[in-house]
Amino acid sequence: MSVRLEAPAIAADATARDRRANAIAFAVMVGLIVLAPFVAYPFFIMQALCFALFACAFNLLIGYVNLLSLGHAMFLGLASYVCAHAAKVWGLEPVSAIALGVAASAALGVVTGALAIRSIGIYFAMITVAFSQMVYFFCVEAPFTHGEDGIQAVPQGRALGLFDLSNPWILYVFVAIVFLFGFLAVQRTVNSPFGEILKAIRENEPRVISLGYRSMQYKLAAFSLSAAIAGLAGATKAIVAQNASLTDVSFAMSGEVVLMTLVGGMGTFYGPVIGAFIVVSMQNYLAQYGEWVTVIQGVVFVACVLVFRRGIVGELAARARISL
């Protein structure tokens, strides 16, 4: 009897602890984002934030629905191209250009998702690989992407006609807001009733179906949302870096986002962010070693899968018995 009474009390205590831990973690993250440009090269931080958002989008699928997409670069890359094209050729201001990029990725997410989510597990992974390769070839061939050259010298413009993004400080604030918006969107989604059903699908899909939920629609919605947020990351990156290139849509990029999430911790809110910063820094500081970066990434991959499956944040959270 006493066990029965105790159990909910512990659970309630744990939720309160989780909430406190999350509030602290969020405050720390915001603090770091504010301080970072005074310590590190702001352009680097902005790029890392874009990748962090990309990883959060990817994590929404692998962490909470257990869908491993190995083609997520298609959403990052397509949005990046569309945004760059809209800003440069159509002369749109950056917020509308980014919105167009997001819309393009979301649409791509709906179409590819509708076909891919009919399969699960490794089939799903293979199908996403194939679709992203198709988008890659499309971007190689399509005239507006300028093939190998990519879209260069994308104007940063004035956001909403008011904020001049060519000023690095304003741009930094803009990127930080976009990142926090995307991050909170993912967190809110996961913690919503919709997110609870996603997690239920992850645990036991037939049971969810038997309870009367159309699991396919939930999965498609999650996939499209993830695509849209990945698109937000890609489009913002196009404005930051002032270019869109085949790198962002390549298979290697799809692999990198998996690595970021794996290193940081799948199924945690802060893991993908930390993982993204680690992987991007690694690339930055090891750039002089050429292809060794790929080898090191591979080694980290193998090591994580073999002995560190929870990732950094996952491991910390498990030690402290909280969920982050």
Place this chain on the structure above:
Amino acid sequence: MNVFGHVISWPQLYGQLLIGLINGSFYALLSLGLAVIFGMLTIVNFAHGAFYMMGAFGAYFLLKLAGLDYWWALILSPFAIGAIGAIVERLFLKRLVGLDPLYSLLLTFGLALIFQGLFQNFFGASGLPYAIPKQLSGAYNLGFMFLPVYRGWVIVASMVVSFGTWLVIEKTKLGAYLRAATENPTMVRAFGINVPRMVTLTYGFGVALAAFAGVLAAPINQVRPGMGADIIAVVFAVVVIGGMGSIMGSILTGFVLGVVEGLTKVFYPEASNTVVFVIMAIVLLIRPAGLFGRAS
């Protein structure tokens, strides 16, 4: 002949058909290896493209370092790469048994990065030439076209190996053990068969098939570190189209899609890189389990 506004000559059509069959040979061998591995270990071997590339490099090394020609390479390279595969299975994949198969996929993905990165480091991105063996140089005059002997050989060799593999798995006692161990490993072990060793050897064999394809490809496509990464996405699409469980399905789909791709190069060249993926999307719409797959 005039199709869709393109003027097409017969020799061009035959030429692309031949290239399609050649590519189809590689698709068939690679997707067959994936299917064999999947059947036994229920994992997707993401390092398959890397092993294909290493097979080609194996042939190159054997020639450069040991002076062993193509025919030796055709046997030794798949054997060596297959042995590396078996070691990979013993050292790494074995530890992931019982976990979500996505982890083994990620592991092989990491391995592919390591292998490809290493080779790119030492050999750059450009291709190394590998000569066609002199017994297979020259061309036959078929009357309507010239068939380079080597290309004919690639098609015949891959067909023989593919159908041989199918025969072994479907019609022999060894194959029966394999299939039984796929269905119920515990029961097969109870009969006194060493299932873990069978798993290791199966993985090694699937990898050796990829390496064999790599040796066949060496004289045609040159030996490049990126050659595996370029082909693996198409091979995945082939596997999805054919259906994962079926050995014969993966062989047939490989050849057919190679030919379809070749024909697309003639009739609508802009789509030749994407046609396989478009077909995959259509197949997924109509038969989500693939053409030869059983619905799970």
